[in-house]
Amino acid sequence: MTTQEIKKGLAGVVADYTAISKVNPETNSLLYYGYPVHELAEHCTFEEVAYLLWHGELPDKSGAEEFRLGCMNNRDIDEELIQVINYLPKDCHPMDVLRTAVSFLGTRDEYKFTPDADHIRKIGTELLAKLPTIVATDIRRRQGKGYIAPSKDKGFSENFLWMVFGDEEGSPATIPSDIEAFEKTMILYAEHSFNASTFTARTVTSTQSDAWSAITAAIGALKGPLHGGANEFVMHHMKEIDDPANAEQWCLNKLKNKELVMGFGHRVYKKGDSRVPTMEAAFKKLAAEHKDQGAEKWVEIYDIMAKTMYENTSINIRPNLDFPSGPSYYILGFDIEFFTPLFVMSRITGWTAHIIEQYENNSLIRPLSAYNGPEERHLDGTYQPQ
Numbered sequence: 001m002t003t004q005e006i007k008k009g010l011a012g013v014v015a016d017y018t019a020i021s022k023v024n025p026e027t028n029s030l031l032y033y034g035y036p037v038h039e040l041a042e043h044c045t046f047e048e049v050a051y052l053l054w055h056g057e058l059p060d061k062s063g064a065e066e067f068r069l070g071c072m073n074n075r076d077i078d079e080e081l082i083q084v085i086n087y088l089p090k091d092c093h094p095m096d097v098l099r100t101a102v103s104f105l106g107t108r109d110e111y112k113f114t115p116d117a118d119h120i121r122k123i124g125t126e127l128l129a130k131l132p133t134i135v136a137t138d139i140r141r142r143q144g145k146g147y148i149a150p151s152k153d154k155g156f157s158e159n160f161l162w163m164v165f166g167d168e169e170g171s172p173a174t175i176p177s178d179i180e181a182f183e184k185t186m187i188l189y190a191e192h193s194f195n196a197s198t199f200t201a202r203t204v205t206s207t208q209s210d211a212w213s214a215i216t217a218a219i220g221a222l223k224g225p226l227h228g229g230a231n232e233f234v235m236h237h238m239k240e241i242d243d244p245a246n247a248e249q250w251c252l253n254k255l256k257n258k259e260l261v262m263g264f265g266h267r268v269y270k271k272g273d274s275r276v277p278t279m280e281a282a283f284k285k286l287a288a289e290h291k292d293q294g295a296e297k298w299v300e301i302y303d304i305m306a307k308t309m310y311e312n313t314s315i316n317i318r319p320n321l322d323f324p325s326g327p328s329y330y331i332l333g334f335d336i337e338f339f340t341p342l343f344v345m346s347r348i349t350g351w352t353a354h355i356i357e358q359y360e361n362n363s364l365i366r367p368l369s370a371y372n373g374p375e376e377r378h379l380d381g382t383y384q385p386q
């Protein structure tokens with residue numbers, strides 16, 4: 001075997017240019033087309049951020065209105081898709097439902113796929129609008145509840161929370177600060193350069209396949225616990241800890257056993273995830289507002305885990321975005337297995353932007369491998385299968 005330098009996991013490899021977002025691990029910053037993500041989370045709606053990612057500029061007033069209406073008018077899903085969802089087992093992972101639903105929609109692309117940016121944006125708009133309806137339908141059917149059709153006037157997050165929880169008293173859809181916290185998670189999860197699912201989408205696109213296939217594959221990549229699935233595991237960890245008094249020892253045991261603590265560490269950020277301060281503040285505010293339901297316990301566990309992990313690892317490991325967003329979704333009332341589908345509802349914006357960018361300057365993505373199997377050998381003509 002020849003010795004070649006292997007970049008395991010492609011770590012440190014710069015695979016291409018992108019104008020969509022800039023992750024700077026040195027300054028802990030994340031920019032979407034030049035804008036710091038925390039400023040976008042403070043001043044923009046999620047739909048305005050989606051527009052930015054798909055057009056490179058924030059919309060003016062009429063552009064924002066046109067985009068908002070385009071999304072709103074695409075929210076309905078038809079009876080056939082509802083039947084497909086209902087046909088799937090209620091105990092399968094909701095990411096499987098989402099992957100299947102997107103694949104199903106892809107069989108009906110009435111315009112037939114063409115790789116021009118307008119067509120890809122049209123697919124992106126359809127999914128940005130319909131994914132919340134699909135997720136809400138799946139949540140409610142598992143709870144034995146009826147379908148709530150999407151609203152024709154509510155904003156993205158309010159409409160989604162309403163389709164999931166209805167509008168009875170205490171529903172997050174009726175609490176402006178809950179809607180605001182949810183919207184922040186959508187903006188923060190929207191885009192993050194060449195992460196595994198985005199790179200998957202770009203790889204599929206690089207073969208000149210269609211955008212539906214690229215997005216279906218990206219959903220599969222996001223499902224894994226080392227990527228989007230981490231937000232679910234964060235909450236499983238916190239529930240297992242349950243009492244703040246157990247949190248420190250729980251983390252120390254994990255570290256001693258060399259087990260991963262989900263929601264910590266990052267392939268790019270080694271000094272802290274740029275999105276965490278904004279989401280941590282939103283999580284703590286949300287917990288304070290849901291104090292009467294005992295939500296502040298999760299903040300106590302959060303703080304002890306963050307401190308213990310930082311102080312007891314040689315690399316001073318810090319939380320990533322999944323660490324504050326997992327318990328935030330839990331406080332809002334989502335079942336844990338739905339946390340990653342919520343991430344998909346946001347990341348569809350980044351994936352769409354990258355599919356457009358990949359098509360605009362495409363080159364087949366196809367790395368090399370170093371062979372470490374047996375030396376060349378030959379059949380001597382006597383081989384018989386047993």
Ligand code: COA
Pocket residue numbers: 225226227228230259260261262263264265266267268315317320321322
């Ligand atoms: N818990 C415990 N230890 C961790 C850890 C975690 N979450 N993340 C990294 N480490 C350890 C590694 O095991 C490694 O230890 P070693 O040197 O003894 O082998 C050391 O820290 C350095 O890891 P690093 O090289 O920085 O990680 P990576 O770049 O290969 O992996 C992740 C990055 C995200 C895959 C990894 O941190 C991880 O699995 N985190 C948990 C999953 C998660 O939260 N994913 C969401 C990412 S946004």
